[in-house]
Amino acid sequence: HYSAVEGFLIVPLGLLSGTFFTVARLPDGWRDWIYYNPIFYAVDGFRAGFIGQAETSLALGAMILMVLNLALALVAWRLFAAGYKIRP
Numbered sequence: 001h002y003s004a005v006e007g008f009l010i011v012p013l014g015l016l017s018g019t020f021f022t023v024a025r026l027p028d029g030w031r032d033w034i035y036y037n038p039i040f041y042a043v044d045g046f047r048a049g050f051i052g053q054a055e056t057s058l059a060l061g062a063m064i065l066m067v068l069n070l071a072l073a074l075v076a077w078r079l080f081a082a083g084y085k086i087r088p
Contacts, residue, residue: 013039023055038068 017039023031034040041061048054054061 013037014043017043018055019043038064041065 016034017037018034023034023040026034035056041056041064044054044056045058045061045065048058
């Protein structure tokens with residue numbers, strides 16, 4: 001089950017996040033959709049750290065990633081608090 005999530009979700013989001021190309025080279029329809037990919041903002045932050053060039057605002061990317069991190073942490077905390085599928 002873990003490899004299915006990685007193979008069908010994580011890898012495509014990583015490859016389609018602007019890792020190997022710039023967003024400016026994409027057609028307009030695809031360019032609009034890439035901004036919904038949270039991995040794009042992580043890659044853009046690393047790119048800004050390494051070469052000093054970012055395609056979007058770093059503050060926007062940091063805010064999106066912090067909100068996503070907080071939401072996932074709250075979901076994980078809720079599952080632990082409820083004891084979801086924890087065997088004795």
